[in-house]
Amino acid sequence: LVLRLKFLNDTERLARVRPGDTVGALKRTYFPGQEQQVRLIYQGQLLRDDSQSLAGLHLGHLSVLHCHLSPPSAAPTAPGSPGPRSPAPAALGVGSLALPLFVLLLALLWYLQLQHRHVFTATATTCLAGLTLLVTFVAFAMYRR
Numbered sequence: 498l499v500l501r502l503k504f505l506n507d508t509e510r511l512a513r514v515r516p517g518d519t520v521g522a523l524k525r526t527y528f529p530g531q532e533q534q535v536r537l538i539y540q541g542q543l544l545r546d547d548s549q550s551l552a553g554l555h556l557g558h559l560s561v562l563h564c565h566l567s568p569p570s571a572a573p574t575a576p577g578s579p580g581p582r583s584p585a586p587a588a589l590g591v592g593s594l595a596l597p598l599f600v601l602l603l604a605l606l607w608y609l610q611l612q613h614r615h616v617f618t619a620t621a622t623t624c625l626a627g628l629t630l631l632v633t634f635v636a637f638a639m640y641r642r
Contacts, residue, residue, distance in 0.1 A: 521547030
């Protein structure tokens with residue numbers, strides 16, 4: 498009996514099995530060392546029982562078994578030993594601080610424009626308004642997600 502093992506990336510592998518083989522034996526043969534990470538799906542049903550025979554599933558020649566390989570899980574820790582560390586907080590990069598710094602700078606410039614109008618020309622005020630609109634659009638685009 499030949500089965501088609503189809504993966505999520507649309508690649509296929511042919512598996513030669515006997516009808517008396519079990520789902521667990523299929524996993525051990527074609528996914529050695531990954532038996533716990535592989536999930537086999539046939540006709541929309543997850544094959545959970547590793548002791549179930551392939552004949553009991555009524556698989557025909559060139560039947561398709563969909564395969565999902567999940568990433569390996571962390572090794573279990575022994576009792577009394579410290580557990581896995583929690584992930585470190587993400588470092589603040591320049592990119593995450595750029596927009597708040599621009600907003601702060603714009604707020605300072607608008608304050609100065611309102612307090613010291615005689616220093617700002619009409620062209621400078623127009624540029625400040627345009628820059629404010631640009632930063633506003635960028636902020637809404639970034640935080641819209």
